[in-house]
Amino acid sequence: MVQETTIAILGAGAWGAALANLAAANGHRVRLWSRQGTEMLQAVVQDAQIVLSAISMKGVRTVASQVQSCPLSPETIFVTATKGLEPQTTATPTQIWQAAFPNHPVVVLSGPNLSAEIQKSLPAATVVASNIYTAAQKVQLLFSSPRFRVYTNPDPLGVELGGTLKNVMAIAAGVCDGLQLGTNAKAALVTRGLTEMVRIGNFLGAKTETFYGLSGLGDLLATCNSPLSRNYQVGYQMACGKTLTNILANLPGTAEGVNTCQVLMQLAQQQNIYMPITEQVYRLLQSEVTPQQALDELMLRNIKPEYH
Numbered sequence: 001m002v003q004e005t006t007i008a009i010l011g012a013g014a015w016g017a018a019l020a021n022l023a024a025a026n027g028h029r030v031r032l033w034s035r036q037g038t039e040m041l042q043a044v045v046q047d048a049q050i051v052l053s054a055i056s057m058k059g060v061r062t063v064a065s066q067v068q069s070c071p072l073s074p075e076t077i078f079v080t081a082t083k084g085l086e087p088q089t090t091a092t093p094t095q096i097w098q099a100a101f102p103n104h105p106v107v108v109l110s111g112p113n114l115s116a117e118i119q120k121s122l123p124a125a126t127v128v129a130s131n132i133y134t135a136a137q138k139v140q141l142l143f144s145s146p147r148f149r150v151y152t153n154p155d156p157l158g159v160e161l162g163g164t165l166k167n168v169m170a171i172a173a174g175v176c177d178g179l180q181l182g183t184n185a186k187a188a189l190v191t192r193g194l195t196e197m198v199r200i201g202n203f204l205g206a207k208t209e210t211f212y213g214l215s216g217l218g219d220l221l222a223t224c225n226s227p228l229s230r231n232y233q234v235g236y237q238m239a240c241g242k243t244l245t246n247i248l249a250n251l252p253g254t255a256e257g258v259n260t261c262q263v264l265m266q267l268a269q270q271q272n273i274y275m276p277i278t279e280q281v282y283r284l285l286q287s288e289v290t291p292q293q294a295l296d297e298l299m300l301r302n303i304k305p306e307y308h
């Protein structure tokens with residue numbers, strides 16, 4: 001029997017609300033905070049054993065610095081469920097929370113977790129990872145249930161990057177389906193997309209094997225194959241001729257892949273890392289190529305061995 005725990009969830013969007021329901025269904029006291037709500041941030045995080053952030057990337061640093069001015073228990077564990085990279089610094093959400101709270105454990109939670117399915121109580125699995133294993137274990141116990149299977153993993157950076165990098169590939173997968181390129185093309189795209197994720201992930205310090213687990217390949221498969229994914233929807237609608245501005249104006253929620261793609265392109269150029277799919281997604285989002293031209297650019301590259 002898991003002890004009843006007070007969990008403050010920051011961000012009451014699609015994912016924050018789904019995580020709140022999972023925690024409440026396990027008998028925990030859940031306090032939800034968002035800018036739209038009436039609860040003060042200080043009151044929500046006060047005495048919370050867990051502070052979980054499900055805030056879009058663009059709000060993470062601001063909210064982390066607001067939490068810094070709130071009184072917290074020294075035992076508080078931070079959990080981050082955001083999938084993005086900060087444009088100015090390329091920092092991950094975990095790195096931002098850890099720098100703001102150097103004396104607290106930070107746990108990343110990431111996996112193939114389309115919130116609409118979780119809200120329908122469909123079964124799912126996820127991964128929790130931290131440099132402090134006991135903190136990850138605590139979070140695993142808090143969220144585990146017969147419908148939500150939680151694994152621990154010792155590579156928090158790899159877990160976090162899997163969820164972040166796959167968003168760019170989900171945009172590409174949406175384009176692939178929107179252009180009706182078929183199952184072979186999709187399989188090639190997702191497989192080569194994973195190779196690209198491993199390449200940049202290794203450069204940033206993540207372990208290869210993590211990308212072959214739930215938070216990497218698992219999340220890649222979920223988002224590249226589901227119209228529930230907002231990132232997939234962006235690609236699909238671009239392939240159908242809509243403009244990015246128009247798509248984002250009507251999208252239900254956040255598509256982090258749009259910003260992540262820009263950050264990755266900057267990094268790839270600075271560090272000379274070969275990321276052909278990311279580059280074509282970037283050029284498409286910048287309206288430098290059409291979906292068909294992006295496809296041609298990828299297919300007409302020099303032929304080469306599968307592995308270097």
Ligand SMILES: NC(=O)C1=CN([C@@H]2O[C@H](COP(=O)(O)OP(=O)(O)OC[C@H]3O[C@@H](n4cnc5c(N)ncnc54)[C@H](OP(=O)(O)O)[C@@H]3O)[C@@H](O)[C@H]2O)C=CC1
Pocket residue numbers: 010011012013014015016034035036054055056057058059060062063081082083084113114115116252253254256
């Ligand atoms: N939906 C999903 O299936 C999953 C989403 N994720 C990740 O979780 C994160 C949130 O996604 P999701 O819940 O779907 O997105 P939503 O767009 O539904 O919600 C975003 C949340 O972030 C908050 N927010 C946005 N900008 C700021 C800001 N500047 N300051 C404070 N709060 C801000 C919003 O607050 P407010 O309500 O006040 O506007 C809202 O609570 C993303 O990084 C996403 O990749 C991860 C797994 C699954």
Ligand SMILES: O=C(CO)COP(=O)(O)O
Pocket residue numbers: 083111112113114115163167170219222223228229230231232254255256
């Ligand atoms: O990360 C997700 C599922 O694991 C959600 O994907 P989208 O943000 O593309 O909707």
